[in-house]
Amino acid sequence: MAVDAQTVEKLAELARIAISKETIDDVSSRLGDVLQLVDQLQAVNTDGVEPMAHPLDAVQVLRKDEVTEPNRREDFLALAPLSEAGLYLVPKVID
Amino acid sequence: MHQLTIAEIVRGLRDKQFSSVEITTHLLERIQQLDSQLNSFITVTGDQAIKAAAAADDRLAQGDAPALCGVPIAHKDIFCTTGVRTSCGSKMLDNFIPPYDATVVSNFQQAGAVSLGKTNMDEFAMGSSNESSFYGAVKNPWDIERIPGGSSGGSAAAVAAQLVPGTTATDTGGSIRQPAAMTGTTGLKPTYGRVSRWGMIAFASSLDQGGPIARTAEDAALMLSVMASPDKKDSTCLDHPAEDFSAKLNDSIQGLKIGVPSEYLSDGLDTEVRERVQEALNEYVKLGAELVEINLPHSNLAVPAYYVIAPAEASANLSRFDGVRYGYRCENPADLRDLYMRSRGEGFGEEVKRRILVGSYALSAGYYDAYYNKAQQVRRLIKQDFVDAFDKVDVIMGPTAPNPAFKLGEKNSDPVAMYLEDIYTIATNLAGLPGMSIPCGFARGLPVGLQIIGNYLDEARMLNVAHQFQQATDWHQKTAPATTPTAE
Numbered sequence: 001m002a003v004d005a006q007t008v009e010k011l012a013e014l015a016r017i018a019i020s021k022e023t024i025d026d027v028s029s030r031l032g033d034v035l036q037l038v039d040q041l042q043a044v045n046t047d048g049v050e051p052m053a054h055p056l057d058a059v060q061v062l063r064k065d066e067v068t069e070p071n072r073r074e075d076f077l078a079l080a081p082l083s084e085a086g087l088y089l090v091p092k093v094i095d
Numbered sequence: 096m097h098q099l100t101i102a103e104i105v106r107g108l109r110d111k112q113f114s115s116v117e118i119t120t121h122l123l124e125r126i127q128q129l130d131s132q133l134n135s136f137i138t139v140t141g142d143q144a145i146k147a148a149a150a151a152d153d154r155l156a157q158g159d160a161p162a163l164c165g166v167p168i169a170h171k172d173i174f175c176t177t178g179v180r181t182s183c184g185s186k187m188l189d190n191f192i193p194p195y196d197a198t199v200v201s202n203f204q205q206a207g208a209v210s211l212g213k214t215n216m217d218e219f220a221m222g223s224s225n226e227s228s229f230y231g232a233v234k235n236p237w238d239i240e241r242i243p244g245g246s247s248g249g250s251a252a253a254v255a256a257q258l259v260p261g262t263t264a265t266d267t268g269g270s271i272r273q274p275a276a277m278t279g280t281t282g283l284k285p286t287y288g289r290v291s292r293w294g295m296i297a298f299a300s301s302l303d304q305g306g307p308i309a310r311t312a313e314d315a316a317l318m319l320s321v322m323a324s325p326d327k328k329d330s331t332c333l334d335h336p337a338e339d340f341s342a343k344l345n346d347s348i349q350g351l352k353i354g355v356p357s358e359y360l361s362d363g364l365d366t367e368v369r370e371r372v373q374e375a376l377n378e379y380v381k382l383g384a385e386l387v388e389i390n391l392p393h394s395n396l397a398v399p400a401y402y403v404i405a406p407a408e409a410s411a412n413l414s415r416f417d418g419v420r421y422g423y424r425c426e427n428p429a430d431l432r433d434l435y436m437r438s439r440g441e442g443f444g445e446e447v448k449r450r451i452l453v454g455s456y457a458l459s460a461g462y463y464d465a466y467y468n469k470a471q472q473v474r475r476l477i478k479q480d481f482v483d484a485f486d487k488v489d490v491i492m493g494p495t496a497p498n499p500a501f502k503l504g505e506k507n508s509d510p511v512a513m514y515l516e517d518i519y520t521i522a523t524n525l526a527g528l529p530g531m532s533i534p535c536g537f538a539r540g541l542p543v544g545l546q547i548i549g550n551y552l553d554e555a556r557m558l559n560v561a562h563q564f565q566q567a568t569d570w571h572q573k574t575a576p577a578t579t580p581t582a583e
Contacts, residue, residue, distance in 0.1 A: 003456075007456075008452070011452045011455045011456055011459070012436075012452065014455045014459060015410060015414075015439075015451050015452055015454075015455040016414075016417075016432075016435040016436055016439055017436065017439045017440050017443065017448055017451060017452070018436040018437050018439070018440030018441070019440065019448070020440075027448075027449070027452070030449055030510055031449065031452060031453060031456070033509075033510060033511050034402060034449070034453050034510060034511065034514075035453070035456070037398065037399055037402055037511050037514070038399045038400075038402050038403050038453075038457075038466065038470075039399075040395075040396065040399040041396065041399050041400060041403065041466075041469050041470060041473055042465070042469070044396060044469075044473055044476070046469060046472035046473060046476070049472040049473075049475055049476060050472070050475060051468055051471030051472050051474075051475065052471050052472070052474045052475035052478060053301065053471065054287075054301065054331070054527075055286075055287045055288075055301075055478065055526055055527020055528070055551075056286075056287070056288065056333070056527060056551065058288065058331065058333070060330060061330045061334075063327065072194060075194040076194065076420075078194075079191065079192070079194070079420065079421035080419065080420055080421060081418065081419070081421075081422075081423075081424035082424070088419050088420060090419055090431050090434060091428050091429065091430050091431050091433070091434055092430075093430075093431050
């Protein structure tokens, strides 16, 4: 199953991953191989089978809404490539 | 001293045959001598290790020593370690120094273990050869022209080369068991939810599970007893009490029913690997076990289902790498979109990008039902195969991998060929079952792994079954050529 260049560009946009023009054909053909592999699933009859989300069918645990961790804003902000005055910096988003 | 197992080190330290500083120093020297060739470590934390070893020696002297006090280990570079770079094998996290410890790391610290550093791995644990690491491929200590398996290739190679007696690792589709098989080590993937995923960098959250790689089942049991714990910080972690996984090691396996799936011994399996597995099964018969032929009819769907579910979950998990909060950021972004696109395009390697794109495809509008939902339905069929089998048998056995270690570069250009490396291991991840790989001989001079699959939460029995084999055979004691500094 082939994946055309247009589909790859759309996926790259959805995933926010820049893909160079030179590699797009290669990426298309590799993706096609993988999709061909997974397309084997389409032949399986799964009528009435419930999708499996957790192997032991566990359910989401709830806890009381209590403060258990200290605020470590400085520690986490220190990991940012660019920050200023306690805020993450990104290129200008509003004109 | 580097030949010692964890169990022997624990005894040696308590009997004052040597100190933790002595063995830690010795192993750090070996890493320095041997690892430039193998590349099994990304980061070696020598100074911190010596300090921790000295502290462990004090506790041993005071008679206040926890389970693994003074025992050297190493962590796969997927587990967050306070103040020590945690790269996940990626350029994206080349500069990431976590401000907190993974629960697994804390558990080992509380048990008194001494970490020597962080081991190499496929980028974001995506790979079966350790060739996708940003820090370069790891070499197999049995033949340095060959792969050590992946994604926990560094963890497996370091143990096989006797640089450290035990390492932590993770397994999403075979990443503990397949490298254990390729390197002649003993690796265990627990039941999904046994080991906390908190602070373990996520690849596919419904499949990822941490576990140990060591040289013996006895050591794997000691490590798992420390690793596995309920954890309020991971809501998928089972609320199951900590367990002593060594307790049943010496139980008899007389009358043990071993299921042998015909699907795991079919076409595509290397002839010599098949012979070694058959010989191991014969050994079990000698030990009093009974072989039962079983069927896992949906086996052929495990790889396709996995390559929908794992990439889909990866595409969601890896969306957190945005070039804003931590990790790699591209130079001079023109605008916010450009910042995201180029930081991710430049920060991720080829295989990671490919899987994110496949995952985005499977989750995109109009395809969700045909791919992700369908794969989750098939997943239940695969699980039901195992549930039915475990009505009749106690454990399931077969090969861990379809072939022994292949040459570096051999499968790099063909992702699907690489994916088929995990053809026998993936189904256990999809079903959430525990699995092990133990050495069972050699094919063309390279180690072969026997896979043991246990029922849910039945790790203690699996370890018992593995230990009894290792009491009767010595495959796990064979030493790789690259364990001596002169080996070339």
